[in-house]
Amino acid sequence: MTNKDASFLLGACRPNGADSRDPEFSAALAQVARDPGLQAWFEDQRRVDSAIAARLQSAPVPADLRSRLLTGGRVSRSVPWASARRLWAIAAMFALFAGIGSWVWVESRPQPGQWEDQTFATLSGILSGREKFDAQSPSVTDLQQWLRARGSPSATAALPARVQGLASLGCKIISWNGYPVSIICFHGPGGELVHLAMVDRAALESPPPEGHPVYGSKEGWRTASWSQGDTAMMLITKAPESQLRALLSMVLLEFRPGIS
């Protein structure tokens, strides 16, 4: 092996020493040990490579990139939401909160035909990319107004300002037994993804109690259902129960009489 061959080979040897035991480099490294000229070249090479690697590995990363990746939010401020980005958001949400798995309900499984079923099916469709939001906005208030303008439950008077200030992704209206069901997807205070589903209480044969949320869990998903006035509501999340309860306390904070 000539020095030229050795230097060519050693040019692919990482400066952090990760390749030092690679037999591919052993002969070249042995030659470095024998040849002072080659050794000087190699030391200089290492010094420069180490400096470049250190600088590259310290290149700043956008502070919000991680959270955007995890929540599926838009990263680039220069490009509007593209369909691929929306799909990404949906897929990331799916990965985060559905655990990249099949949609199987094993606990508290609602009876077929209930509004929860249709809500879950719709969420499944959204999260897997088969269905799209009807409207998208980072503002819960905007989505509530959009729903209200279409005669769908919007909980306009029910959500306190702190909840309305949370970042939303989008909303969708589905029809169940002729009644509109509104679904708003947003991030809780801890960044967790939460869905709020609403339907006219009169549409339900057995609406959830007013003022006393009923908790449920289904294959890692957690739900809390209650009624407020004419509206039956359900929070759905994959977040820990503590987060669901914390969020619920925010939602219920300004509930009118009867909410405990």
Next chain:
Amino acid sequence: MAAPDFEEIVDAYYVALYRFALSLARGEAAAADLTQQTFYLWASRGHQLREAAKVKSWLFTTLYREFLSLHRRETRFPQAGIEEETDELPAEAVSIADSIDGATVVAALQQIPEVYRAPLTLFYLEEFSYREIAAVLDVPAGTVMSRLSRGKALLRKLLLQECDGSRKIVQLPPALEGGAQ
């Protein structure tokens, strides 16, 4: 082995992926989009990959392919000899090592033709061996070595000019922008 958790994967790789994307895409917004697109693809298709050990390669390969698909016009690979640079480490190596900062390195990398830039960035990120880089870029290992050799020479030339106080944008010789691998 259980499928890796999405958040764990993001935490483990998003920084290096972003820096790889930054050198490829030549812009923070584009790099962030490229990183995001990569994780989107992971979220939508990555669950098919059951071997956790291959996640890193999958992500970097996917990011690179996404980049290429967005830049199909840059398919003309440079044809350059490798003889002249491997034995000509400049005497100014010390000045390079002591003078450069992260922004300078990224800026210099972004001026290098993509065919060298991708293996060079992966090399300096130190996440992969040259054989693994070859797998990520889907080229022979020998080609990676050649591109590293040539790419390093180009990078040092750019960095030296920067260290010499030349703040102007360094234009690469036209001959390096065309040809085939």
